Amino acid sequence: MTHVLDELPVAMSIIDGDGRIILCNAATAMIGGASAGIDLRQVMRTAKAHHPDGRPFADNDVPTARVLRGEVVRGELVALKLEGAPERTLHVSAVPLREGSGTIVGAVVVSVDASELRSDDVRSVDIVVHELRTPLTAAWGHVQMARRMLERNGPTSALARSLQIAETQLRHLRRLLAEVSTSGDRGSPMFVVTPEPTDLVALVRAVTSRHGQGHVLKFHADIETLIASVDADRIDEIVENLIANAELYTVAGGTIQVALAQAEPAGDIKLQVTDSGIGVPDADRSHLFEPYRRGSNVGERGGTGLGLYISKVIAQRHGGDLLLGPTSSTGTTFTLVLPAAVMN
Numbered sequence: 001m002t003h004v005l006d007e008l009p010v011a012m013s014i015i016d017g018d019g020r021i022i023l024c025n026a027a028t029a030m031i032g033g034a035s036a037g038i039d040l041r042q043v044m045r046t047a048k049a050h051h052p053d054g055r056p057f058a059d060n061d062v063p064t065a066r067v068l069r070g071e072v073v074r075g076e077l078v079a080l081k082l083e084g085a086p087e088r089t090l091h092v093s094a095v096p097l098r099e100g101s102g103t104i105v106g107a108v109v110v111s112v113d114a115s116e117l118r119s120d121d122v123r124s125v126d127i128v129v130h131e132l133r134t135p136l137t138a139a140w141g142h143v144q145m146a147r148r149m150l151e152r153n154g155p156t157s158a159l160a161r162s163l164q165i166a167e168t169q170l171r172h173l174r175r176l177l178a179e180v181s182t183s184g185d186r187g188s189p190m191f192v193v194t195p196e197p198t199d200l201v202a203l204v205r206a207v208t209s210r211h212g213q214g215h216v217l218k219f220h221a222d223i224e225t226l227i228a229s230v231d232a233d234r235i236d237e238i239v240e241n242l243i244a245n246a247e248l249y250t251v252a253g254g255t256i257q258v259a260l261a262q263a264e265p266a267g268d269i270k271l272q273v274t275d276s277g278i279g280v281p282d283a284d285r286s287h288l289f290e291p292y293r294r295g296s297n298v299g300e301r302g303g304t305g306l307g308l309y310i311s312k313v314i315a316q317r318h319g320g321d322l323l324l325g326p327t328s329s330t331g332t333t334f335t336l337v338l339p340a341a342v343m344n
Helices: 026-030 040-046 063-067 119-153 157-182 200-208 232-248 282-287 307-317
Strands: 011-016 021-024 073-080 088-098 104-113 196-199 216-221 227-230 255-262 269-275 321-324 333-338
Touching (some): 200 255, 200 269, 227 232, 232 269, 232 333
Antiparallel strands (some): 011 021, 011 104, 088 104, 196 227, 255 269, 321 333
8 A cells, every 4th residue: 555655746644543653655754754663743753843933842732643632633834853954844734533433543644845835735735635534544444344354253255345345445545646646736636527337326325334333324215226427436425425424413323314316217316414413503504615614513523624615526526516405403414416317
């Protein structure tokens, strides 16, 4: 997987819950010579991490410490000074990685040399971090699950399934990295769609199978198979974002309903995700799909404010849309609408 990450034109590392680098690309060396096996928080201390104005970071305030407490770090400027080397200022973004139970098991940290970063690139970096988190979390989780199953039971069909999911997510990651590297649209580097015949029932069922450990997750489809011309990776990403959001804002044990239907033969396809969570205040509805905007009632729940923005753009690139339905203090419904490019 390391050679996949080396394709990314920024420094990227995956750290475990103790701050130690599990995996990183070659560009990560610009962070004080960091490499796999090293505690990234210790690197920050050795390099005398400080704010650009000279104020030092407290040990528990550096981005790597904050992200492991569950905070999403977006665009923190961190200046580093190593003996015998010129000072370097990095633009650091980071998101926590969580198990299905919500336990933080590590983080993805992306750093860019601030001297090379244009102001209109900041959103691009944040989108990179957000986009990479889903395939990395899924792949990492299933590789760990496969390792445990192999240790306990030897090769099994469940083991093969976990490795298949991990392989699929790593292919998705490779595609994202290729798009970051080659796109000329710096403002939205990963929103290209490549439609092909896809069974949406199987796709949505696969996404729901990755969730539901802490909630009652119900999936219903009117038909057994619905073949549509869509970009499977992108639609997977939208469904993943919607279900992950529903889980984030619904108390443990609450109900989340996912329904897939086609209004009529050759009619629009609709996927609805309905939760029993905190709802969206009326004052926030018109801004909810804007980048970095979140409901005013989310409290301390983590999040970047980019998931819905990204999902809506992807839906529109398919000729469809992502809509917010009526909400209350006891739930929210999002509807993904896709045109009927159906090949049943």
